[in-house]
Amino acid sequence: MKKIFLLCLLALSAAHIASAQVTTATGSVKDDKGNPLRYVFVLDAQHKNAALTDSLGNFNIKAQPDSKLQFALPGYKDETLQMDKGGSGLQVVLKETNPGAVKASDTVAAQVVNKVDEVDVTTLRMGGQIAPGHQKGNLVGSQYFFEFFAHGFIVEPSGNIVYNSDNLLNFDKIRGGLLLAKDPKSIELVDWDRIKGFTLYSPVGARFDFEKDTAINQSHFLQVIATGPKYKIYKLIKTKFVRSDYVNNGAAPHGHDYDEFVDDADYFVVDVQANKHMELSLKKKSLKADFAKEADKINKYLSDNSGRIDDAYLTKLGAYMNQ
Numbered sequence: 001m002k003k004i005f006l007l008c009l010l011a012l013s014a015a016h017i018a019s020a021q022v023t024t025a026t027g028s029v030k031d032d033k034g035n036p037l038r039y040v041f042v043l044d045a046q047h048k049n050a051a052l053t054d055s056l057g058n059f060n061i062k063a064q065p066d067s068k069l070q071f072a073l074p075g076y077k078d079e080t081l082q083m084d085k086g087g088s089g090l091q092v093v094l095k096e097t098n099p100g101a102v103k104a105s106d107t108v109a110a111q112v113v114n115k116v117d118e119v120d121v122t123t124l125r126m127g128g129q130i131a132p133g134h135q136k137g138n139l140v141g142s143q144y145f146f147e148f149f150a151h152g153f154i155v156e157p158s159g160n161i162v163y164n165s166d167n168l169l170n171f172d173k174i175r176g177g178l179l180l181a182k183d184p185k186s187i188e189l190v191d192w193d194r195i196k197g198f199t200l201y202s203p204v205g206a207r208f209d210f211e212k213d214t215a216i217n218q219s220h221f222l223q224v225i226a227t228g229p230k231y232k233i234y235k236l237i238k239t240k241f242v243r244s245d246y247v248n249n250g251a252a253p254h255g256h257d258y259d260e261f262v263d264d265a266d267y268f269v270v271d272v273q274a275n276k277h278m279e280l281s282l283k284k285k286s287l288k289a290d291f292a293k294e295a296d297k298i299n300k301y302l303s304d305n306s307g308r309i310d311d312a313y314l315t316k317l318g319a320y321m322n323q
Helices: 002-020 104-118 284-290 292-304 311-321
Strands: 023-031 041-044 049-052 058-063 068-072 079-082 090-094 152-155 168-172 177-183 186-189 197-201 207-211 222-226 231-242 259-271 276-280
Touching (some): 049 058, 049 152, 068 090, 079 090, 222 311, 231 311, 276 284, 284 292
Parallel strands (some): 023 090
Antiparallel strands (some): 023 058, 041 068, 068 079, 177 186, 197 207, 207 222, 222 231, 259 276
């Protein structure tokens, strides 16, 4: 019995050490001529993490010592890198499978991006109809997260991560769902039950993660502001369409002469271990209440970090509280 207890204790200790060794692998991907490769899909299938390279071929991805990172880009031979070689400053070279050939995926992606660049994204249909009262060319804000469709990947309900360079993505802030552009003429709102979450990348490589948490909302995906083994911080984006209320009676014109999409947001903290969901207002008093079980830690952070409490502040706070 004593041996069994010791073995269990050792197993738990090993699991704790392994979980504590989660790190960020960084590096760059180039072709065999030294040119950086953009939108290379970097996947750790075992631990269900993924990333895309930016315009300089750089990437960063959560990884563990036993991770095997897979690198894939249409038109190039896949490569695999074992993380036991180190996780900082990784250099990966992909070789073209058919040098000089025009890659169909690049062509399709370019067509979709051009379509969205040329056609005001607000002309996309909202529930089958253009926003009521909208006057074309006289609109402020947007119903979409980006003013273009972006590269990104989808997380299936099983946790598997899927990336298709032919498909471009966007987030509909009003309906709270994922828009998928397969080609310039095919844009669809992805069924809520088909995905668990998704990630979007801006042209400069900024990453935006979205997840489903039905304890907070049963129809809208939530933007992940911070995540870790202890806490998650979510942002529920709420956007509404407001019609022009301009009135000109000849004496005292008033109101706005434009239609507008107005953004608002609610924030939430999730205690992962206790499965406890708490609302968060952007005030120190609320932060102290939500992280009350680690009062000394949250008080130290608040005293050491002044400034406006916004998304960037909460991202840093979440990383600190998850240590």
